[in-house]
Amino acid sequence: xxxxxxxxxxxxxxxxxxxxxxxxxxxxxxxxxxxxxxxxxxxxxxxxxxxxxxxxxxxxxxxxxxxxxxxxxxxxxxxxxxxxxxxxxxxxxxxxxxxxxxxxxxxxxx
Amino acid sequence: xxxxxxxxxxxxxxxxxxxxxxxxxxxxxxxxxxxxxxxxxxxxxxxxxxxxxxxxxxxxxxxxxxxxxxxxxxxxxxxxxxxxxxxxxxxxxxxxxxxxxxxxxxxxxxxxxxxxxxxxxxxxxxxxxxxxxxxxxxxxxxxxxxxxxxxxxxxxxxxxxxxxxxxxxxxxxxxxxxxxxxxxxxxxxxxxxxxxxxxxxxxxxxxxxxxxxxxxxxxxxxxxxxxxxxxxxxxxxxxxxxxxxxxxxxxxxxxxxxxxxxxxxxxxxxxxxxxxxxxxxxxxxxxxxxxxxxxxxxxxxxxxxxxxxxxxxxxxxxxxxxxxxxxxxxxxxxxxxxxxxxxxxxxxxxxxxxxxxxxxxxxxxxxxxxxxxxxxxxxxxxxxxxxxxxxxxxxxxxxxxxxxxxxxxxxxxxxxxxxxxxxxxxxxxxxxxxxxxxxxxxxxxxxxxxxxxxxxxxxxxxxxxxxxxxxxxxxxxx
Ligand code: SF4
Ligand code: SF4
Numbered sequence: 044x045x046x047x048x049x050x051x052x053x054x055x056x057x058x059x060x061x062x063x064x065x066x067x068x069x070x071x072x073x074x075x076x077x078x079x080x081x082x083x084x085x086x087x088x089x090x091x092x093x094x095x096x097x098x099x100x101x102x103x104x105x106x107x108x109x110x111x112x113x114x115x116x117x118x119x120x121x122x123x124x125x126x127x128x129x130x131x132x133x134x135x136x137x138x139x140x141x142x143x144x145x146x147x148x149x150x151x152x153x
Numbered sequence: 154x155x156x157x158x159x160x161x162x163x164x165x166x167x168x169x170x171x172x173x174x175x176x177x178x179x180x181x182x183x184x185x186x187x188x189x190x191x192x193x194x195x196x197x198x199x200x201x202x203x204x205x206x207x208x209x210x211x212x213x214x215x216x217x218x219x220x221x222x223x224x225x226x227x228x229x230x231x232x233x234x235x236x237x238x239x240x241x242x243x244x245x246x247x248x249x250x251x252x253x254x255x256x257x258x259x260x261x262x263x264x265x266x267x268x269x270x271x272x273x274x275x276x277x278x279x280x281x282x283x284x285x286x287x288x289x290x291x292x293x294x295x296x297x298x299x300x301x302x303x304x305x306x307x308x309x310x311x312x313x314x315x316x317x318x319x320x321x322x323x324x325x326x327x328x329x330x331x332x333x334x335x336x337x338x339x340x341x342x343x344x345x346x347x348x349x350x351x352x353x354x355x356x357x358x359x360x361x362x363x364x365x366x367x368x369x370x371x372x373x374x375x376x377x378x379x380x381x382x383x384x385x386x387x388x389x390x391x392x393x394x395x396x397x398x399x400x401x402x403x404x405x406x407x408x409x410x411x412x413x414x415x416x417x418x419x420x421x422x423x424x425x426x427x428x429x430x431x432x433x434x435x436x437x438x439x440x441x442x443x444x445x446x447x448x449x450x451x452x453x454x455x456x457x458x459x460x461x462x463x464x465x466x467x468x469x470x471x472x473x474x475x476x477x478x479x480x481x482x483x484x485x486x487x488x489x490x491x492x493x494x495x496x497x498x499x500x501x502x503x504x505x506x507x508x509x510x511x512x513x514x515x516x517x518x519x520x521x522x523x524x525x526x527x528x529x530x531x532x533x534x535x536x537x538x539x540x541x542x543x544x545x546x547x548x549x550x551x552x553x554x555x556x557x558x559x560x561x562x563x564x565x566x567x568x569x570x571x572x573x574x575x576x577x578x579x580x581x582x583x584x585x586x587x588x589x590x591x592x593x594x595x596x597x598x599x600x601x602x603x604x605x606x607x608x609x610x611x612x613x614x615x616x617x618x619x620x621x622x623x624x625x626x627x628x629x630x631x
Contacts, residue, residue: 047185052178059175066168069161094179101183102564103591107613108187111591 060090076138085130089123096123192560194469195350195394203350203561206468208455211573212489217458217496218449224524226364227446230376231260234532235441236367237271244272254376256365270533278540281604285543291627293544296399296406296619300545304410308421310442311435314372315382319433319480327431333486340389340423340485347422348415349391350474351467353454356487357381357388357480360523362445371444379444384433385480387487390447390454391419392467392476395549397560400473401613403553404510404600405544412475413439420477432483439475447476449525455488458495462505462514462551463530466495468569471558472551495557497578499528502585505551508612510600511538514551543602543609550600553612556588 046052067086071078096119103112186192194203231237240257244250250258250268261268311318330336337354344352359381369375394400395412420436427434437443448465452458456476457467464472468491506514513535519526539547552558559565568587571580594612601607621627 045185045189047178047182048189048191052182056175056178056182059171059178062171063168063175066165066171069164069168073161073165093176097176097179098183098186099564101180102187102562103183105184105187105189106560106562108592110593115587115591 063090071134074138075140076134078134079137082134082136085133089127089130092119092123092126096120186562186564189562192562193397194561195474203469204345204352208468208488208491211491211493212455213492214489216449216452216490217492218452219519219526220524221521221526222524224360226360226362227523228256228260228365229363229367229443230256230365233363233367233441234536237267237533238536239368241268241271246273256376267533270537275537275540278537278605282540282543282602285602285604289627290543291621291625292615293405294621294625294627296408296545296615296621299399299619300408300410303408304414307414307417310438311371315385315433315435315444318372319382319384319435321428321431321433325428325431327483330430330484333484336483337485337487340427340483343426344389344391344419344423347391347419347426349393349419351390351392351456351469351476353390353451353456353488354485355388355390355450355453355455357385357445357450358453360525361449363443366444367441371442373444382480384482385435386482387480387485388445388450388454389423389479389481389485390451390456390476391416391423391479392451392456392470392474393419394470394473395475395552397473398616399619400549400558401553402611402615402619403549404538404542404547405609405611406615406619407547407549407553408545409439409475409547409549416475416477417442420479423479427479427481427483430483432481434479434481434483436477436479438477443478445478445480447478450478451476452490453487455491457491458493459527460495460505460555460557461499461503461528462509462555463528464552464555466493466555466557468493468557469561472555473553473558494572494581498556498572498581498585501582502556502588504554504556504585504588504594508554508594508597509535509551510541510548510597510607511535513538538600541601541605542607548600550594550612554592554594556584556592 064086068078096116099119100112100116103109103115227233229236230240237260240253241261244253250261340354341352362381362385363379365376366373366379373379393412393415395407395409399407401407417436417438420438424434424436435444437445437447448459448463451465451467457465460466460472462472465476466472467474503516506516511531511534513531515528515530520529522529535548542548557569559568568584572584575581595610598606599608599610602609617623
């Protein structure tokens with residue numbers, strides 16, 4: 044068992060994903076874009092697809108299956124980009140343009 | 154002055170950094186998962202830790218082969234290719250089959266194509282091969298040495314009939330076993346302890362026992378019908394994988410010897426263990442030390458299903474294994490057969506049939522053989538190909554290309570689970586297509602030796618530790 048296939052890796056990966064989600068939440072708030080549950084579900088699905096694509100290519104390279112890495116990489120990456128673009132458009136639904144901040148602590152300093 | 158950091162921008166930056174780091178982590182996860190020694194299922198025994206598939210969930214009351222007519226037992230003298238090769242030795246086309254025993258004449262009358270393949274065609278191939286092997290083939294020095302070493306250790310074969318050989322010496326009264334279920338559990342644990350990756354138990358169906366012995370070995374008299382001994386009540390099936398990386402470099406670089414040797418050792422150890430408890434036991438082991446057919450017994454024992462290429466496909470190892478069987482009378486609770494969807498998958502897949510260089514694997518539907526429906530395998534074509542290539546003995550390409558024969562990492566486990574849980578069958582079509590697009594093989598002709606129009610190709614590149622050039626100076630002594 045190596046580090047990247049161990050439980051410790053997935054623990055750290057979970058923390059990183061949580062931080063990425065928090066970052067996305069703050070960013071969307073700053074863009075005055077409300078995030079609903081269905082939007083989070085879409086974001087989650089896209090993250091899974093992206094993760095699958097990266098891990099698929101990596102695993103195929105690790106297995107020395109270069110054809111799978113190349114062909115699978117292209118196919119899944121294209122699907123990932125298209126799905127990502129669609130999700131991004133859907134996330135914009137309900138966005139309030141040029142109005143005041145949704146959050147009062149926007150300029151809070153740490 | 155202390156620089157001021159905007160809290161929200163900080164969180165966004167951390168989020169973006171985390172996303173990039175998590176993505177990079179997945180890349181490293183992938184590359185390590187692809188090479189992880191733990192994915193080489195069965196190469197360290199882990200005391201049965203590799204037999205992880207939840208068979209109970211997929212168990213069925215009937216095996217996945219179909220009984221469609223009156224059944225009969227196989228005549229090993231002609232139906233087992235290794236025995237048949239011995240039976241037709243000395244054949245002269247001009248004289249015909251007249252001087253051969255009746256069963257040989259009957260077989261070839263029913264299978265005229267086999268006569269040509271087993272005689273004239275084989276002789277031509279052997280002549281070409283004799284010429285071919287006169288040339289130096291340095292690329293196989295290491296793989297041949299490795300294969301030969303793997304076959305160097307093995308127990309002595311069985312040399313007496315069941316009524317003599319199978320029983321413990323002396324007047325051992327069998328110990329009274331408390332409960333058949335417990336005995337099954339014990340036998341499985343012990344088999345794993347002995348080095349087996351897979352183990353399953355079946356009530357022995359007499360249909361799988363040869364009607365005539367292969368070549369009169371193992372204590373049986375040649376050409377005398379075999380009775381199924383009363384004490385062959387159960388069959389314990391054990392199985393171990395062939396080394397994964399060379400297996401993908403078949404036909405020329407792989408070997409069966411590693412798994413043959415360990416499989417034999419496990420079966421003989423298990424036999425000794427059962428005899429020590431006072432019960433009868435007899436091992437049936439590779440290369441050709443059998444009194445029965447193995448694949449249907451594996452199916453009965455719930456280890457897997459028989460595929461289009463006639464080999465049994467297991468959830469853990471695909472078809473990358475070499476089995477042995479111990480027939481015994483120690484009372485056990487047999488396992489149930491399983492249905493993991495192989496029959497449906499093979500209908501669409503056909504990868505093995507398309508890749509098989511000899512055309513031995515059927516592209517068509519199942520046919521009736523001795524009262525059971527299954528895919529036909531043309532063993533004469535298969536064995537002729539073994540001599541049509543160089544490198545290690547045998548071929549095993551159908552093992553390597555089968556989509557079920559994959560190392561145990563998240564990717565292939567996920568594919569197996571999708572296939573298992575999809576009732577529509579659509580995923581089978583997608584997965585079979587993906588196998589062809591993502592994991593393509595060579596043009597079948599390329600697997601032949603050069604004098605037969607090929608390149609002696611392998612399905613996947615030879616592993617680094619079998620590359621002769623990297624270790625041995627093969628240049629002519631300058
Ligand atoms: S071992 Fe080779 S020749 Fe024989 S059936 Fe399999 S792929 Fe074909
Ligand atoms: S390669 Fe495909 S058709 Fe052949 S046995 Fe394997 S799953 Fe079945």
